[in-house]
Amino acid sequence: xxxxxxxxxxxxxxxxxxxxxxxxxxxxxxxxxxxxxxxxxxxxxxxxxxxxxxxxxxx
Numbered sequence: 828x829x830x831x832x833x834x835x836x837x838x839x840x841x842x843x844x845x846x847x848x849x850x851x852x853x854x855x856x857x858x859x860x861x862x863x864x865x866x867x868x869x870x871x872x873x874x875x876x877x878x879x880x881x882x883x884x885x886x
Contacts, residue, residue: 835885838878840869847878849885 832855838848847867857863863880 835883836880837883838865838867839881841877841879843869843871843876845869845871847876849883 832853833851834854835849835851837846838850839845840847847869865878865880866875867878868874869876869878
């Protein structure tokens with residue numbers, strides 16, 4: 828079977844180390860090994876924190 832054009836990524840908090848958000852992204856938008864850093868709201872700490880993108884296996 829052919830591989831899809833999209834992959835699942837998880838955004839992991841730098842403070843707590845927990846997964847904050849999971850989504851899928853187009854592979855063509857990110858080079859191999861590139862990591863995106865965003866600021867997202869963490870419900871556990873009730874603050875905005877920096878999160879990094881990590882590819883995960885879903886299914």
